[in-house]
Amino acid sequence: MVSSAPPVIAARPPRWPFALLAVLLLAALWMFDTHQPAAWPDAATPWFGQVRALSPATWALDRLNAHASLAPDVPLGSALVLLATALCSLATLLAIDVPAALAIAVVLGLAATRSLWSTASPGHDALPVAVVAFAVAALARPMGLLTETLPALASIALSPPAAWLALPASLASRSSALRRVALAIGVAIVAIGAQLHLLHGTWTQIWCLAPAMWGSAIGEVLRPGLSADASAWMAIRQSAAVFAGDVHLFGIAVAAFGLTYELPRTHGLRGPTVAACAVALIAVATGLLPPAFAAALLLPWWAPWFGLGLTGLVRLAGHREPRLAMALALALAAFLPPLRHATVVPGPWRSGMPATTRSVSETWHGRLVASDDAALTRRLRLVGGTTVPADARTLAACVASGRDVFAIGSMVDRVQQLGHRVIERPLRPSLAAVIQDLRANQLIALAIAPGAISWAGPAGLTALARLGVGRGTPATTSIGVIARTGHGGDVRTGRHGIDLTWQEGDVLAGRQLLAPLSVAAHDDDTSVDSTPTRLATGRQAAIAIFDRGQDVVLRGVGSATPGLPVALTNQADWRHALVRDQPRCVDASTTWTALPASMARLSVPVAGATLTNPAIVLLGSDARSQIAIDGRPIDPLWKPSPVTVFDRQSPADAARLRDTQRQDEMSDGQPLRGRWISRIEVRPRNAYAVRASITPGVVPASWLVRLASSGSRPANTAVCDIVAGERMLAGQSGVVDDDTVREIAVVVGHGWHLPERVSNSVFQWSASPTATATFVLERPTAVVLALDATSASTPAGPQAVSVRVNDHQVSADWPGADRATIPVEALRAGTNTITLSVPQTVQPGHDTRTLGVLVRQLRVITPEAR
Incomplete structure (x- = not known):
């Protein structure tokens, strides 16, 4: 009996003759490209983030995250979702005959992309991406009716907005066209219904809102893309920038190269992939999905073709040295994404601090905390806080109701830009909570005066034990600590005071200090210094904490009250304020709009503004202006200069002003009072900024504004009066x-x-x-x-x-x-x-x-x- 080997199905050669050369050139560019991707666009409505954060699936995940973690910055639940996403993509790659080693490398690179790796942190997760990855895996390994129904059910149960990019997989079944259309309509209706149900439940939990008015936020949840409201093209560009930032042009080119191969196992995947890209484009352009959200959902559709493209490159380039070609492909797939995204780590310490958050949560008991960030909403909910979306109408309604509304961290600037007044209040977590939040290998400098340790309490003594301070330390002693958590350092106690000094370059617990550091603790006098800078000094206790790059992330002094609380008043991430007063805003558009001269400082929407199409503000004043945008001086390197000042008493300036006004299509009837006229071009300092603040530095006599684009939402049209200006002397320096x-x-x-x-x-x-x-x-x-x-x-x-x-x-x-x-x-x-x-x-x-x-x-x- 003669046995024959099964026939080998060879892939057809690529359709593009120069595709290989183009891909190799892009690979070389990628290897030399070390710049970090731009920040994500903040282009989702606050209500969308609120509803996502309070869904049952995220509630269950957050409870797991709160009680189990793999590392201080990597909770178990989010890590399991990331793992599930990776396993689904791995199953897809293996199903289309990508070699196992290369498939694993591609999955590792996928997990290291910014949109996925950054979700492995408290308050974040990859649930929507996992849903789409599961749908793609089900399509690659058809299971009959289950291929149609399981992805749809997963979308509705775990992340209804992800249904838009899970649908192409469900619709690729071999059933009749009528059945597929009916399924698509049914899934879309049920997903929309699930979102509306979540919106209604979220709205009614916020007691300052009228229950009958919940429908006013439907558009904010079903069409959460703020960028598309101003410019569909801008939203598409933002989404493309995020996607390219994750996978680079090299990854896009390799995936396109993979699409040119005809393999039996990929026949049913190609059409849905093209459909998914088209759906993402339409969803972003119409505002059905925020740009960054849609870009992340495209990753599971991209990964199979990237793996197949690398496989094709290995086959074409590896005739003589197949092992070398495979090693290069493995390196490109697995190592370059994490190297390129090295600074995008999950859960930065300065925004986590769960023990500190719990310690100060009583501040918000029975009150509301403004939030426009899903991660912040979820973290505050875990400690019992009730959040309200920092949507202009919603926040104004809650402040008007008489309820106390607070803002924390970056939200203080946000509510100020919406036109509210803020009254700052310090947060005072216990010393124990601050020490408990220290990560491994974190540098801390701490000085406690004689007798002050008695205020720390049992929890404080337990926390101090992490730093090497014995629980039996007498209450009358002074304490000085310069140490790294988990690695030790210099810890001393004494009755007559402590002085510790380490110089730049000294090795502390196995690592060199990048700057000198000293601690002193004496009667009614403690200090932490980094010569020539004084960091903190107080009568009871002084503390400074440094991140892994030895930048100061927290410094404060302890108060002689139970718990030895540390006041977090000078840290930007822990600014804390009570929100007061109703905003004064004027709807503007792409035509000139006059603003009240009583507006002392403006918050101007910059959606759609570019170098060639900026928003323009005209300021009239009796004194020469001292313009600052976003609290920073005007950059003289900007071309053209964003601010031009005209003196109407100068004939030459008056003539130039008239020419400029004609170019700006400003009619002669527009009121513009004042001797000095400042023309301010306003555009975002990065591609994703939503608003810019303008500080004139003088008393305004008149304002005129022309936005770069128009929209239907206040976030894109409302020019608001910022009640308070920038902090004197750059804040509490x-x-x-x-x-x-x-x-x-x-x-x-x-x-x-x-x-x-x-x-x-x-x-x-x-x-x-x-x-x-x-x-x-x-x-x-x-x-x-x-x-x-x-x-x-x-x-x-x-x-x-x-x-x-x-x-x-x-x-x-x-x-x-x-x-x-x-x-x-x-x-x-x-x-x-x-x-x-x-x-x-x-x-x-x-x-x-x-x-x-x-x-x-x-x-x-x-x-x-x-």
């Missing part, structure tokens, strides 16, 4: 001390140049004889004004600096660096104004600016902690 705990935010009013930094010192000049700054009080109370200010010298000598708070004269000749108590009678609830005046400004020969008062410190401090 410099040392953190006991006064920081009680400090009230002071923001720029009018008449200031931008802050300047020399070494570690920040200072700020006034630009006019009278300059103002403001602060907000919830109720009238006496405060301390800490001010270090001197005047610019004139030829006649120094000038007197006059200081007023509201109508109260504090000093007619401020002595320089001093403090003064402002009586309660001089203050009021709401906005209070600090006015600094000098007789005249000067213009030094080496400076083109006019200078009035030099301020090195301007702080308002309550006499007692609030």
